[in-house]
Amino acid sequence: MAKKVAKVGIKKESGYLYFIDKQGDVSCAKMARGNKKGGKPKKVAKVGVKKESGFLYFIDKDGDVSCAKMVRGGKKKKATKKKAVKKVAKKKATKKKAVKKATKKKAVKKATKKKAVKKAVKKATKKKAKKR
Structure with a gap:
């Protein structure tokens, strides 16, 4: 399913959201709880991952950057023939x-x-x- 893109080995702290930012680096932000707002993102590690469209990039359990192909679901439409009007x-x-x-x-x-x-x-x- 998912393949490792870069080995980083980040130790995740509870209460924080870890993600890959636009530059391809690993960032984290404090999660919003109740009425409190979330925090501003901070860079945790500079990785510089080049992102491909159609793939989801995330931090896996080991703290490494992984990517998986995005599943675009939904009901498939049947091909219909147009009738002469x-x-x-x-x-x-x-x-x-x-x-x-x-x-x-x-x-x-x-x-x-x-x-x-x-x-x-x-x-x-x-x-x-x-x-x-």
Whole structure:
């Protein structure tokens, strides 16, 4: 899986995060705990590892620099064939018109229902006013 890139032999201290920085050297930073912020990174050893893309570089159990190929997971996509698209412009236009007409009818029905409800409410309030 992982192969050793450089033998450094770093003794890891608990509470610190050890990593390979941009220059390819080994650095460590105090880990954040609770509300406290983490510390600034300090260089532990100058190694000068040249990093390759697609590989993960880390400090192994022995304190040496190792690298492993990154696994890019996920579900593999199946190759699909594109179907020839037929032009059906007239049918689409007629469907759109029919849909527009149907929505207009629904809107008119809703408006008439609202008007009827308003009239009924007005009549009821007038009757109550006359009784007083």
